[in-house]
Amino acid sequence: MLNYIIRRLIGAIPVIVGVIAVVFVLTTIVPGDPARLMVGQRGNPETIAKIRHEMGLDKPLVVQFVDFMKNAVTFNLGKSYRNNMTVVDALLTRLPVTIKLAIFSMIIAVIVGVPLGILSAIRQYTWIDYSAMIFAILGISAPVFWAGLLAVVLFCQVLGWIPGTGIGNGEWIYYVLPSLVLGLRPGALIARLTRSSMLEIIRQDYIRTARAKGLAEKVVIMKHALRNALIPVVTVIGIETASLLSGVVVTEQIFSIPGIGRLSVEALVNRDFPVIRGVVLFMAFLFVFANLIVDLSYPFFDPRIKYD
């Protein structure tokens, strides 16, 4: 197991190096001089030259790249142009809120999506199946920000069930609506995938055997079919983490949640490049890490897959 984890971690290194390289290329194609951006139009040439030197912008590109790589690996991501806070501090203060939101959303997606998919599959071509799949296709097609807006109007204004946007003092009630909205798309995808995966599995011989030997239908579905049907679902959870991280950007905007998504939009509006760079790098690292966890969880669902 430990060997496997170490090998997977080493396997992730080239991807991380690639991510850093892409971010470096992205930041060096920026039109205009970052040093000038920092001091503004009024800065005199000496100050700009000094800042360029401090930022290492006067060094050759290769040297800049090596420096950037070193800094990225050691999480030395520089300082925000706006408030002189280090990018890592800015990220860390916003991180807990976003992580909470992402985890709640994924939990909602799984507890709604998986049962819906199972029901659809075992009641194929009934109204349950049709309504579940209509819900799923709507969930995949609706823009997150629009669904969020409708939800705010309905649940906060018309029905008054939820106090409003923002996170108050961090009470869980404030996370309910954003998590539901953010979990809509992954939930819909999981429902569709669970359905098709279940449909494939319940036609297999070993399911017929399980029924033939007189097992209760519930046991056949939950113990024999579901565990096998969940393997592709686990993969999708890993992939969807990425779209969840993208969804965070708009969801946090709609619900005024002070997380990493909102930080990135603020940074984009202010053209605060070190923060933008930091957020992109950080999100990509998070994605690589999420996929590593998904990989490690496969043997739990399918004992044929071993850590070797």
Next chain:
Amino acid sequence: MEAKTEIKNAVPGETKRKVEGRSLWMDAWLRLRKNKSAMFGMALVIVICLAAIFAPYITKYDPYDQLIWKEGPSAKLAPPSAEHWFGTDVYGRDIYTRVVYGARISLQIGFAATGIAVVIGVILGSLAGFYGGFIDDFISWLTNVIFAFPFLLFVLALVAYLPPSLPLMYMSIGIISWASFARVARGQVIQVRKMEYVEAATAIGGGDWRIIFRHILPNILAPIIVQATLEIGSIILLESSLSFLGFGVQAPKPAWGFMISEGKQFFLSGQWWWSVFPGIAIMALVMGFNLFGDGLRDALDPRLKQ
């Protein structure tokens, strides 16, 4: 294409029978036609495309025309009526007209960015699958790197660094979306590469490019078309998110995402129509592409053939 084969009758005296052969595409179309949800999706897409093309003929207003100057203050935030089907916005612009013209922007970006992504992805994926070895390792590594970025954030960062322009936006989205096509193409080429007809083409001295483009690509088109149909939907959603956040198509162009964002404040105070109708339009178009893409996948997948 429909190939007709005349079978000569072996039994003398019997009339000749015609046996009709069907191409893969004809077969797929016949299967697709039976799939109601796919046909519904296709109808949605066609209706919206036609609306976009014939926009000036299906509405009498101009998307930029501020009707408060002509019709007076009653045209400001007017609710849906027989005159203004989807109501008007705070400047007195007809929302139905803006939604119809907005389809042009979404479809343009959807098709153009997907086109760019398909070209880059298929070329890279085919090279990786065909040559294997170091080329494959390098391209697969690049694909994994691109996949590691959260899509929206990556495009946002790219768009933030570039001056605002529609073609630059197609390109940015296209350049980031090729990875899924590369993966599909690579997998397919690896399967097809070992087939006898590719071996035959190599044996008669066909060059690598000729083999890839003339012999391999036509045979791996089906999954790429399916992927492209589904991708158009995601790209339209992505563009609407960009516009909503204010980093996409610039005002006063009638981009759907931007309209939702403009109408947001008014929605919260009861004037729902400004934000609701563009949202329905996005959902309908994306749903159309998704349903059609799902149907295409089922129709083109020979394993499901019964």
